[in-house]
Amino acid sequence: MSQIQGWAAQQAGQPLVRSSFDLGPLGAEEVEVAVDYCGICHSDLSMIANEWGMSRFPFVPGHEVIGRVLALGEQAKGLRVGQRVGIGWTAGSCMHCRQCLSGHQNLCAELEATIGGHHGGFADKVRAHWAWTIPLPDGIDLPSAGPLLCGGITVLKPFLAYNIGPTARVGVVGIGGLGHMAVKFAKAWGCEVTAFTSTAAKADEARSFGAHHVVSSRDANAIQAIAGSLDLLLVTVNVSLDWGALLGTLAPRGRMHVVGAVLEPIPVPAFALIVTEREVSGSPTGSPVDIATLLDFATRHDVRPQVEMFPMDQVNAALKHLADGKARYRIVLEGAKG
Template sequence: MIKAYAAFEPGGKLQPFEYDPGSLDDHEVEIAVEHCGICHSDLSMLHNDWGITQYPFVPGHEIIGTIAAKGAHVHNLSIGQRVGLGWHAGYCMTCHSCLSGDHNLCAQSESTIVGRHGGFSEAVRAKAASVVALPDNLDAQSAGPLFCGGITVFNPLVQYNIPPTAKVAVIGIGGLGHLALQFAKAWGCHVTAFTSSEDKQQEALSLGAHAVLNTKNPEELAAAANRFDLILATVNVKLDWNAYLATLRPKGRLHFLGVPLEPLDINVFPMIANQCDVSGSPVGSPATIATMLQFAEQHKIAPIVESFRMDQVNEALARLASGKAKYRIVLHNR
């Protein structure tokens, strides 16, 4: 039996919960959970905002732990090895996307917290192909958010071959945005932070931004016309997207990483005139995650985290929901 914390209804408090995971599949591993980050996606799933949550629901998909058991056909991981697990817990391994190395786009991928129990627990299971070894010099206590938030902001830099000479802007300096600033700066780009909070301006500069634009000041936004090659939108609220499109250079890209639930209100003519792109992307493949971890180790990139014990999970979720977390929250099994 695996001990965990589960909600039994939409938005419900998490309660102690035990479940029998059954026999270990030949291609699976069992991870003894040491640390697990909390992502806004966990809140969305808790409240069934996307209509796919199954109860009892055990959140948690930013998992750091050690291999406690492995199936007969698992040869790439060792017992006791420290690893991480993110949004995906398995792939079909036979579709065109998987065979092309784009496992994260597999239509039959298994999510760590959709239809299975996640990392707010003492252990979690996943297919070995979705589990990535943690580099020795990354801090295990804070690395969990890299497996969701970190790879989410790193993936577009790889997918779109962003050159180090690019001018990159980040909308929103929060759980995703504070990592996007660090990765884009280390990538070599000139980085601008868009923020509506004066309190975050100095911190944005310390995280890697070369400049900060106050989005409450329409004059600052207008003065940034024709400036950026890539804008990473990390917020989940509706904004004046046309104002941001106007700040793109020809062939620039407005790229969505946060998930605004309202439809996008975008004028097409400026996009056509400047040959701009509007796009989005999920987390990356296991290979891209491994590259991201190596890059983070080399450039000393780390999430800023607040820590809670696993049995404080409801307090931690309330902290995240309040919008006051700075900037990611990690639960620890002690």
Template sequence: MINALAVQEPGGELTPYQYDPGPLQPDEVEIDVAYCGICHSDISVIDNSWGNSQYPLVPGHEVVGHIAQTGSQITHLKSGQAVGLGWHSGYCGHCDYCHTGEHNLCSDSQATIIGHHGGFADKVRAKAHSVVPIPDNIDLASAGPLFCGGITVYNPMVQFDIKPTDKVAVIGIGGLGHMALQFLNAWGCEVTAFTSSESKRQEAVKLGAHHTLNSRDTDELMAASGRFDYILSTVNVKLDWNLYLSTLSPKGRFHFVGATLEPLDISVFSLIGGQRSVSGSPVGSPAVMRQMLEFAGHHKLAPVVEEYTFDQANEAIAALRKGDARYRIVLKK
């Protein structure tokens, strides 16, 4: 039996929940959970904000732990090995995207916390091809957020060929944005942080920003017209997108990783006139996750985390709801 924490209805509190996962399948592994990050996506699924949640629901898709047992077909993962599990706990394995290493685009992928029990538990199961080994130079206590927030901001750096000479701006210096600043700085880019919080300006510089701009100061934004090659939006609220688009250089890209639910109000002339692009991306594939972990380990990059115990999970979620986290929350055994 697996001992977990689950919500029974949209917006509910976490309560103890026990379930029988059945026999371990040949292509699966079981992970002893040591840490599990909490992401805003967990709250969205708890609240059924996206309309696809299934209850009882065990959250947790930033899992860090050790292999407890492996299915009969598994040879590349060993008992006791440190591993991580992110947004996906399985892929179809036979579509064009899986065959070309872009598993994160598989239309038959299995989400870790939708129709599947996640990492707010003593153990979690997943298809072995979705589980990523963690290098020895990565701190396990802070690694969890890399498997969702970290890969979400790292993936577009690879997919859209961001260059070390690019001028890149990040909107929103929170759970996603604070990792984006670190990655982009280590990548070699000239990094600017858009933030509405004066208190975060100095924090942004410490995290890797070379410059900051007040996102509530229209004059400051207008003065940055045509400055950036790439803008990464990590926020989930509606902003004056056209004002931000004006700060892109010709052929610049405005990229969304924050899941704003309102339709985008964008002037097509802003795109056509400068041959600009607007795009978005999900988390990355296991292959890109491995690359991200190597990059983070080499440059000694890590999310800034606050730790709670699993017994404090409801308290931790309440803190995240209030926006009190600096910058990610991790549950620990």
């Protein structure tokens, strides 16, 4: 029970090799899950490369797990052996701090990331705290569901946090792994959706995901033409853009919300905020209840990430496919028993 077979990078930037780990006895509040599918997120690549300086090696990536409960710690609650569950970015939080007790467990200072000093889901088994082991609704499409657990909740969280209504006009910047899910969710939420992409070839696809309008993110005139119109502008890219022009698309009291890890600072002129009461914000994933809400919504409205499947033992080819920018639009690894 304590042995897992995982795909691990031995050092930063190295290919993953199949490795065996002894996790020891299952913790009282832990759950052990058999991995059927695991999505690949761009942050898995960043962590393999140790871009953020927080990776510990040997490193097993993977934090979009779809699986089944194999074993429950003696104090694990609300789950049963054999149940279908998902595990996302977070594998545990302290459950007693102010953030945890007020329902913002994803903001816990002691948050344990599924791939932060913890073996992730590119493996036959993975462990998490029972509260972060999220039951899957009946009827969910299991093979494509993994990316909902990190990318999906990342883009849906601002709709939940800021009470975005079905009459809102929503812009999505970047049609990639995150952005294509954002367009699908915004459409299903009832919003009028404008997709911003720098890739002309993605315009038709953005429309197929539900975008009502598509604007080139490199066409200043096209951006100017929709100035003052958007209630929420969701930024999913990780590169710098013409932020002044994009802020200008916000309606009075509109919000630019950043979920892409843009490394350069984003300039925000005070007047762009003051005169029209605009806001700029960001957020990481969501709480267990947020994730459960997302899974229910995605299942009811049949919002599925568009995925490409790779067998788990082709993980290095799958990682290269993502690193080369070829993923359309998320990749899911299929476990041996998937």
